[in-house]
Amino acid sequence: MTPLSQLLPGQFGKLVSLNPDQAVDQRLMALGLLPGMALKLVRRAPLGDPLAIEFGGQVVSLRLAEAESLIVDVAADCPVQRPKNTP
C-alpha cells in the first residue's frame, strides 16, 4: 500500500483509496478514477513534478503533493485496461 507519489514511472497499481474531501480527488473521481480502478504512473515531468497517470483510457497530469492522498496497491503485473469501458 503506497501513496501514488512514490510509484516509479512505468509501475502499475490498483487504487485502494483517496480523499473525497479534497477538490482534486473529487475531480479525479468525476474522471472515473474510483477505488478498485487500475492505473499506471506513466512518467514524471522533466522537472520532476507533476506526474502523468493513466487510467480508464486517459492520461491525466497530477501534482506530487496531490498524489500523496491516493493510496495504491502496487502490482507489477496488473496491466491498465484499454477502454472497453469496463476496467
Add this chain to the structure above:
Amino acid sequence: MSSKEISVALVGNPNTGKSTLFNALTGLRQKVGNYPGVTVARKSGRCDCGDGLKVELVDLPGLYSLAAASPDEQVVTDVLLGSLEGSHQPDAIVVVLDATNILRNLFLASQLAELNLPLALVLNQADIAHKQGLKIDTELLSQRLGGVPVVLTSAWKGEGISAVRRAIAEALNKKTKMTRLTWPSQVESALNTIVQTIEKDTGKAPSAADVQRILFSSNTHTSDRLGWSHSHRDAVVRQARDQVRAAGYNPLAAEPLIHYAHLRKVLEGVTVGGNGKQGNAAALDKVLLNRVVGPILFIGIMLGLFASVFWLAKFPMQWIQAGVDFLKAIVAPALAGTPMLQSLVTDGIIAGVGAFLVFLPQILILFLFVGILEDSGYMARAAFIMDRLFSWCGLNGKSFVPLLSGFACAIPGLLSTRTIEDPKARLATAFAVPFMSCSARFPVYALMCAAFIGPLYGPGWESVVMVGMHCVGLIFAVPTAFVLTRFVLKVKPQPFVLELPRYQMPKPRDVIWRMWQNAAEFISKAGTVIFAITIIIWALCYFPRDAQMSDRIKASEPTLSEHELQARTQAAMIEQSWMGRFGKAVQPVFDPCGFDWKITVGVLASFPAREVIVSTLGVTYSIGKGAEADSEHLRTAMQEAKWTDGPRKSTPIFSLAAVLALMVFFALCSQCGATIATLAQETGGWKWAAISFFYMTILAWVMAVVVYQVVIRLT
C-alpha cells in the same frame, strides 16, 4: 412579440472535437456575444435541422462535471440549469462524447439527464474509434438510455453531420429524455429531505439537479443561489449526508460512485474491441515529454513560434505598406485645393491608420500558430512541462495558457484566468498577464528593430532584440508573481489536474476561421478606435496654426533654401501645436530615458491603446515632413531625426540607447485602457488594477532610465 427562438446547447468534455462539430453544424453563421454579468463568451450559431426547423445552437465550454471546479465551469452549469440571469434554459441538449472513451464521457451526460431536458448523444471521433478496432452498438446504447438518439460522427472528417441534424430534430420533436439513474433508497430519501425542507423554507420546489448539487458538493453556491440560507440549513444538509453514509457512501464521493456503477451496467456489451486510446499520444509523448529532449523541444518550439511570426510576416507587411503609400499618392493631389483636409486625410488618417494596419500579418500569424498548438494538443504538454516552474511562483501550469495568451492580447489572457480555482492564485496570474508582451507592443518592437537595429547591426541582432524584448516582460513577471504569491497574498499551492489529450491534426478550417475572427476584430479596432484617436491626435498636432509662421522664419533666416524653409516651418508648426506644447512640458520627465518630445507625445497618447504610438509617430513625423505628395516612410523620418537643441544637439534622437530604452519602457509599462478595465473587472474592483497601472508604469520608467543611461555611456 416574436416567438422565442429554439436554442439547443452543445455540451461535452473538453477535447471531444465539440467545436469542430459546432463549426460543421453552423457553417459560418456564427456570432459571439455575451452572457450578461459574466465574461464567458456566448458562442452561438444557426443550425438548419431540416423540415424548416432552424435552431440556435449554443456552444458551451467543455466541462467534466456539473460539480463545477472553477467559475468558468460554474457558468456552463448555470446556463444549463437556466439559472443565469438573462439567459434561459436551452430547449434541448446535445452531448458530444469521445467515442473512444464513452464511459467517462457519459458521466456528464448522466448528470445532465437529471435536468430532464430533451437530449441527444453524439459519439464523435468515430473514425479514431474505428481505427482502434472499436465497435459500438448505438442502437443498444440508445435503448439502454431510454431511446435518446445516438449518432456516430467524425466532425473532423465531416461525416455524420446530417445525422446530428436529424438527431436534434428528433430530440426536439419527440422530446427524447435520457433515462435517469435510480438512486439507492437512502440517497433518494436524503434528496427528498432536502427538497421538502427547501420547499418549506423558500416556498419554491428546487430542481433535482439543484438538490444533488447541494447534497454532493462541498460548496454552498447552489443553496445561496436558491436563497436557502436558513439557520438550520447546515444541520439539514448534514443530516441528509448522514443518510447517504448509511447507504455506505462518502457523500462527497457518492455521485461519481453511483453514476459510474450505473453507467458500467448501461455499457455492458455496447462496445467491443478497441486497443487503447493513447496510440499516438504515448509514442509522441515519449519524445515530447522526455526529461531531456522535452524541454529543449519546448524552448525550440516557442522560439520558433516568435521567430516565424516575425519573419513570415515581412512580405505581407511590405505589401500593406505599399498599399498605404499608394493610397496617399492618389489622395493627396485630389485634395490639393484644401490643404487642411488634405493634411487630415493623408498625414492624419492614412498615415496613422496605415501604420497600425501594417502589423496585421504579424497578429494573424501569431494567432494562427497559438491556435494550432492548442488544437493539436501540445498546449497541455507545455503546461505539464512548465508547471513546476509556475508552482514555484505560487501559480500552476494552468496559468501557462493565460500567460501565453497574453502574448497575443492580455484580455483573453485575463479572461482565461477564470479557470483557476483559487481567487488568490487567479489574482496573481492576472497581475502577471499584462507583463506578457501583447501583440500591441509587437508593432513598436518591430518598428524600432526594423528601423534601427536591423540596418545597423544586421538581421541576427534584430531577431535577438525582438525575442529579448518579449523576455523583458517575463523577467520582471517572475519576481513580481513570486513576491505577490508568497508574501503579499500568501497563496497556498494550487490543485492541478489536467488531461493530456490525444494528439490530433488541427483542422485547417477551424484554425483559419478562428484566425479570421481575430483578424476581423483587429481590423475593426483599427477602423474605429484608432481611426478616432488618429483624427484627434492629428488635430492636436495641427492646431493652433500660425499662417505667418513661414514668413517669420524667412525673415529671421533669409539664407534658407525653399526646401529647408518648408521643413523648418513644418517643424515649428508642430512644436507650437497643442500636442507639441504638452509634449514639451512633460518631456523633462522622460528626458533621462532619452525621449524627445515627439516620443513623449507618442508614449502619452498610447495609454488608451499601445499600438497608437506607431500611429502617433506616423502623424507627428509625417506632418513634420510637410504635405508633400511623395510619402516618407516613418522609418526614414525617424532615422534622420536629430535633437535640435539642448546638450544632445545634432545627435540622432534614435540612438541605440534611446531605442532600447523606448522598447524597454513599452515592454514594462501598463497596457492599454481595455486591459486595465478588464483587470479591474476580473479582480472585482479598481484597487488591483490601479496598483498594476502604477507599479508597471513606474517600473517601466525606472528601467528605461537605467537602460538609457547605461547604454549611452557604453556607445
Add this chain to the structure above:
Amino acid sequence: MNFELIIISFLVGSALGWLINRAVKKFKQQRAGKCAGGCGCSDKLKPKN
C-alpha cells in the same frame, strides 16, 4: 469660417464625441460587471480544463 474648417471641426468633434461616448459606455458596462475588453474574447485561447 470657411467651408474647410467646418468639415474639419465636424470630423474632429465626432471623433472626440464617439470616443468619449465609448469610454463612458465601457465604464458603465464595467460597473455592471460585463465584458469590458474587445480584443479577442471570442478567441478560444482558454485552457480546456
